[in-house]
Structures are given as structure tokens and as C-alpha cells.
Amino acid sequence: DTGVSQNPRHKITKRGQNVTFRCDPISEHNRLYWYRQTLGQGPEFLTYFQNEAQLEKSRLLSDRFSAERPKGSFSTLEIQRTEQGDSAMYLCASSLALAGRETQYFGPGTRLLVL
Amino acid sequence: SQELEQSPQSLIVQEGKNLTINCTSSKTLYGLYWYKQKYGEGLIFLMMLQKGGEEKSHEKITAKLDEKKQQSSLHITASQPSHAGIYLCGADMNRDDKIIFGKGTRLHILP
Numbered sequence: 001d002t003g004v005s006q007n008p009r010h011k012i013t014k015r016g017q018n019v020t021f022r023c024d025p026i027s028e029h030n031r032l033y034w035y036r037q038t039l040g041q042g043p044e045f046l047t048y049f050q051n052e053a054q055l056e057k058s059r060l061l062s063d064r065f066s067a068e069r070p071k072g073s074f075s076t077l078e079i080q081r082t083e084q085g086d087s088a089m090y091l092c093a094s095s096l097a098l099a100g101r102e103t104q105y106f107g108p109g110t111r112l113l114v115l
Numbered sequence: 116s117q118e119l120e121q122s123p124q125s126l127i128v129q130e131g132k133n134l135t136i137n138c139t140s141s142k143t144l145y146g147l148y149w150y151k152q153k154y155g156e157g158l159i160f161l162m163m164l165q166k167g168g169e170e171k172s173h174e175k176i177t178a179k180l181d182e183k184k185q186q187s188s189l190h191i192t193a194s195q196p197s198h199a200g201i202y203l204c205g206a207d208m209n210r211d212d213k214i215i216f217g218k219g220t221r222l223h224i225l226p
Contacts, residue, residue, distance in 0.1 A: 004157075031212075042119075042203050042216025043158070056213070091157060097212070101146045101165055104214060106158040 002026060004107035006092050012113045013082055020078045021110045025094030032075050033104060034067055035091040036060065043091050049075060050097065082114045118142065121204055121217035128194055129225050136189045136220045138204030146207040147187045148214060149178050153200050161189075161202075199224045 005024045013019050025032050031050050035043035046065070047057045051072040061067075064082075069075040079086055089111050093104040120139045128134050138147070146165055150158040162171045164180040164187060171178050175192045191198055201221050205214040 006157075033213075040218065042205070042218050043214075045213045045215070048213070056211075089155075093158075101163065101207075102212065103148070103160060103163055105160055106150070108157040109155075111155065 004092055004094050004105055006090075006107040006110050008110060009108060010111050010113075012115065014115050015082060015084060017082055018078065018080045019082060019112065020076055021090055021092075021112075022074060022076050023092030023094075023107060024074045025092070026096075026105055029094035029096050029105075030072070031095045031097045031102065031104075032069055033093040033095070034075070034077050035093065037089040037091055037109070038087075046077075079112075082112075084114050087112055087114045118208060118215055119204060119206055119217040121202075121220050123220060124218070125221040125223070127223045127225060130195060131193055134191050134194055134222070136202050136204075136222075138187045138189070138206075138217055140185050140206065140208065142185070142208050144180070144184050144187070144206040144208060145210050146214075147178075147180050147184075148205040149187070149189050150203045150205065151200050152203060152219070158203065194222075194224050196224050196226060198222060 033048040034046040037043040049069040064080045067077045089109045091109045093106045095102040095104045149161040162178045167182040167184045177190045180187045201219040203219045205216040
């Protein structure tokens with residue numbers, strides 16, 4: 001399977017704990033996006049990378065959130081001191097940004113439940 | 116306020132019937148994307164439209180972008196149980212490659 005993969009698929013944690021999610025993009029895709037989706041809503045943009053550079057962060061991304069893409073391949077999203085409001089599906093997408101409009105391909109998501 | 120409005124919010128149709136889902140914005144849509152999502156899973160890319168008046172089809176699904184690039188429709192012909200799921204429209208509204216999504220349309224197909 002050469003699509004976008006995310007791990008873990010599900011995570012249950014207690015409030016105040018730290019969690020880390022991983023995303024492996026489609027090989028050779030230079031852009032990687034993180035989105036958050038809550039029940040009954042569409043995905044909301046969090047941040048994105050072009051290669052290893054983090055180009056933009058949404059105001060939704062508080063100081064407790066940090067994302068990295070150290071070698072321009074896989075990415076991690078860490079949430080520190082989790083809160084119940086962080087419970088959501090975290091989606092990763094990748095694309096090949098060349099000239100012209102790109103298409104983002106999504107992974108299966110990581111569903112986070114904070115108790 | 117929701118920048119991208121989808122209608123209807125949910126839809127129940129008899130298998131074999133046709134259906135249409137709409138996606139509307141007050142702003143110009145520089146890239147319009149349709150995705151399908153099964154409950155609790157990731158998004159599956161369906162189609163991307165860029166030009167005013169553009170129309171694309173894949174199997175029994177046709178998507179159109181109006182001439183003003185502010186409205187798109189997704190039409191499914193002779194619906195099947197496999198078409199059930201959540202259909203999301205998303206758009207680049209600020210020419211910054213970030214997709215803003217609607218809330219989705221939940222489609223149920225009755226056998």
C-alpha cells in the first residue's frame with residue numbers, strides 16, 4: 001500500500017498526558033498537512049510542511065501542539081497536557097506541489113479520546 | 116460563519132435513484148475538491164475542479180463547477196449501497212493551497 005499511513009489509528013489517554021501521532025506521506029510528496037475533525041464537522045487545517053519546513057500554523061494550534069517533519073519525510077504531531085477538548089480525529093494529508101494546483105491525499109486518521 | 120455551505124446536511128435515497136449534493140460559497144473558489152468519507156475513516160479523493168464551467172465524471176459520479184466559480188454540485192446516477200457515506204466539499208478560497216471544508220452531506224442508501 002503506497003497511500004498515506006497514520007499511527008496509531010486510535011488513542012485513548014487521560015487528561016494531562018502527552019500524546020504523539022505519526023504520519024507517513026506518499027513517497028516523494030513534498031507537502032504534508034495536518035487537519036483536525038470533530039464530530040459532525042469537516043476537517044479544519046492545523047499546519048503544513050513543505051519538505052522539512054513548517055510553513056504555516058493555524059490559530060487553532062495552541063502552544064500545547066507541536067509538529068515536526070525532521071527529514072522531509074514522515075511527520076509527528078504532539079499534544080502536550082491533553083484536554084478533553086482535544087478529542088477529535090487527526091488527519092494527515094500529503095501532496096506533490098509543483099506548478100499548478102495540487103491534490104491532497106488523506107490518511108485514515110488517528111482518533112483521539114481524552115478522558 | 117461557515118464559508119462553504121453544503122446542502123442538504125443529510126440525504127436518504129432509495130437504491131437506484133439519482134441525487135445531487137450542492138456546495139456554495141460567497142467567495143471565488145480557486146480549487147474545488149470533492150472527497151468521500153466513510154464513518155470514522157479518512158477522506159477518499161473523488162474529483163478536483165478548477166475552471167468555471169468545468170465538469171468531470173468518474174463512474175456514476177459527476178461534479179460541476181459553475182461559471183462564477185462559487186458553486187459546485189455533485190450528482191450521483193443510479194445510486195448504489197457503496198455510495199453511502201459522507202461527501203465533503205473543500206476549496207482553496209485564498210489562493211494559499213489550504214483547503215477549507217464544508218460540514219459534509221451524509222448520504223444513506225436504502226436497499
